[in-house]
Amino acid sequence: xxxxxxxxxxxxxxxxxxxxxxxxxxxxxxxxxxxxxxxxxxxxxxxxxxxxxxxxxxxxxxxxxxxxxxxxxxxxxxxxxxxxxxxxxxxxxxxxxxxxxxxxxxx
Numbered sequence: 001x002x003x004x005x006x007x008x009x010x011x012x013x014x015x016x017x018x019x020x021x022x023x024x025x026x027x028x029x030x031x032x033x034x035x036x037x038x039x040x041x042x043x044x045x046x047x048x049x050x051x052x053x054x055x056x057x058x059x060x061x062x063x064x065x066x067x068x069x070x071x072x073x074x075x076x077x078x079x080x081x082x083x084x085x086x087x088x089x090x091x092x093x094x095x096x097x098x099x100x101x102x103x104x105x106x107x
Contacts, residue, residue, distance in 0.1 A: 026044065028034040 025034065029036050
């Protein structure tokens, strides 16, 4: 079953479709093909480029801090074990724990 793996990809596709619809609506309004919607005009006045850039920067910094915290926890956990972080990373990249689907397909 690939549902948990495929769900984020489908969510991204839905988001992209919604953005294409929004861009098409704005383009059609600006060219005069569709009547203007006051609610959409207010939304576009609120969502400026500068606010979008600040939001993107905030999300990027949050992601970097979150990654650093995860790395720090991993490093502390490896200091307590008998193997070095390099060995654990190497083994983690080469080998993985078999799942039930792998066990079923091996039979």
